[in-house]
Amino acid sequence: MSHRVVITGAGTINALGHDVPATLEAMREGRCGIGPLDIRDVDRLAVKIGGQVTGYDEHAHFNRQQISLYDRFTQFTLLAAREALGQAGLSFSGDMADRSGVVLGTSGGGLNTQDENYRAVYEEGKNRVHPFIVPKLMNNAAASHVSMEWNLRGPSFTVATACASSNHAMGQAYQMIRSGMADVMITGGSESMLCFGGVKAWEGLRVMSKDACRPFSATRNGMVQGEGAGIFVFERLDHAKKRGAEILAEVAGFAMSSDASDIVMPSKQGAARAIAGALRDGGIDRGQVGYINAHGTGTAANDKTECAAVADVFGAQADKLMLSSTKSMHGHLIGGTGAVELLACIMALRDGVIAPTIGYEEFDPECALDVVPNEAREARVEVALSNAFAFGGLNAVLALKKAP
Template sequence: MRRVVITGAGTINALGASVAETLEAMREGRCGIGRLDIRDVDRLTVQIGAQVRDYDEAAHFNRQQIALYDRFTQFALLAADEAIAQSGLTFEGPLAARAGVVMGTSGGGLNTQDENYRAVYEDGKNRVHPFVVPKLMNNAATSHVSMQHNLKGPSFTVATACASSNHAMGQAFQMIRAGMTDVMVTGGTEAMLCFGGVKAWEGLRVMSKDACRPFSATRNGMVQGEGAGMFVFEEYEHARARGAEILAEVAGFAMSSDASDIVMPSKQGASRAIAGAVSDAGIPLESVGYINAHGTGTAANDKTECAAVADVFGHHANDLMISSTKSMHGHLIGGTGAVELLACLMALRDGVVAPTIGYEEPDPECALDVVPNEAREARVDVALSNAFAFGGLNAVLALKRA
């Protein structure tokens, strides 16, 4: 099977409008969570989120594009532009036909849905814009990235709730490794921070009203975020032949289903995905130095994830660093794994492990090294990125230092 490497990365999220800004914020342990600036925020019980602040769509897109691009599509396009620019690739001729897009999202064009439900049901309008469907459909971001960059190979969208990005990147990895494609633009995007998006999550009673404190005994729930993370995955020999800078190697991927409960996580399901990714990478368990945790800050997720890590790694679990960057950029739902993969790249390339901020008090059920509150310098050769979704759908990626 062919090797797969990452040659480009891009993002926009609550921590920054680029990879450089985001990694700087992670190194500093900066928090992107604050009071939401959205319509009818006073009607919400949960009024905080990790919002992309000071964002002006007109600075990036013209009026015709804005009529077609929901916020989640705009984020994906900006992140993809950055990733492809870093890769140095131009998609023309045969390469265009062997390059595609796989993207994860959970809500798709939720802002467009929210606005048009208001127009029809609250304002009593009988007509909506003719582009509402192509603007809100989950595959809109994938389609526009493919059109923007002439990507004519396999392209589709993955929707598996909070594991969408990892499932998408895993599929991109497998397609290149199997020889179906040479290059894939992949990642995830989400923009759920509208009134309807937050109100729906309130109903689950898993949301914090003040902060995201993963693994801390004082944690009281998750905090939503928004944004996108995009990467260029490329076949190793193809990248080497053109002298591309290699950010990391994608070494393994595994998926599992809990097949048990629609919202409660399962230690067994998570364990199978973690162990499967390590096995797929063909590496010993002891070589894993860092795990970017799913780490939502809910009581159920955090203790289940820590139990799964301990189950898979045994005594080595005590030597692992495991942090949740959701404490800084919030939970981007379908886009979260993509932004979190940046923390894995930082650990592998720069030797800096992002912290779990907001950590106040140890929890005996989360007795691992969660890199509390401050980033740490350490050599990391292998990193894992965990994603465990509602519906019991799990996806774990394994990365190696280039």
């Protein structure tokens, strides 16, 4: 038996806001959360900007013992999960706990912890580190702490597929509920790579902008890193209706593909297979789709490849689509990016507001779609897609419908 899956809770912390209402307000206003980085040794970096979570004090949320266990990416996850579960109004015990789990995406995991301890050992010459360094930096730390905090005893694990991690994680959560393996899954992703080592590593790829993220604009010159988390409560539709839960949207389809061609250069064919697969999985006609939250990194290669893939799948319908990249506002959250971007899809379906692609300066004939430049737009949308295309050629696309 196949179950329908809905979203009953959402939480986030990112460069645009410390919760969902603040984030959606910033998206509606087309506000930019990218600014000068405030990190150690920033003067040694060529790239000095990022979508950093500002005004954040870990001591306001966690005690000293918790901070010794929680890397920044885990802290972000727990705060976003608290918001999402508060909205969903769920508690977990007995059979409910056994049939609920956690699937989260991250790429770097506890990179801040690694960076700090490499400094301590290699630069400062220390021979001892804190005994909890391994459980603090491991990629599954956030998922494990969420499961422990809310007594989620069902399937729980972490997905690491670079920039598609969150979408892959949410796709797995969706499939688990649809197949009957679970009733409720906490899912999404988080990332906190804005430390010296994290930024320096990305500098080496020569895909980073030093001034702004301008997806689809002919003047684009690279991506900008961000940080934060997006967490959602996925739930069986009949389960949600039975308890009278507020439904934000329906998860209607999911697909993934591999380019199997190049470790960094994206493939139009691979992206198109994932987009078409999500439509097929959800039984969705191309004409039903009104909005796509694009991967839209602001690199020359991604943006033109993604637009070509969309044009291939939708044909003449592509001209009627709205496609925007919110990375222009909050930066590229790497493993957490698809989760924060799913909020833009929910906003389109629920509120009829399309988040804009800000920083758009000049038309590019290779990105000749409606990219909703610079200002949000009111529009009625029945179906939205969220694209994620990662280094390694790993693609994951989610299809969402209006709440039933």
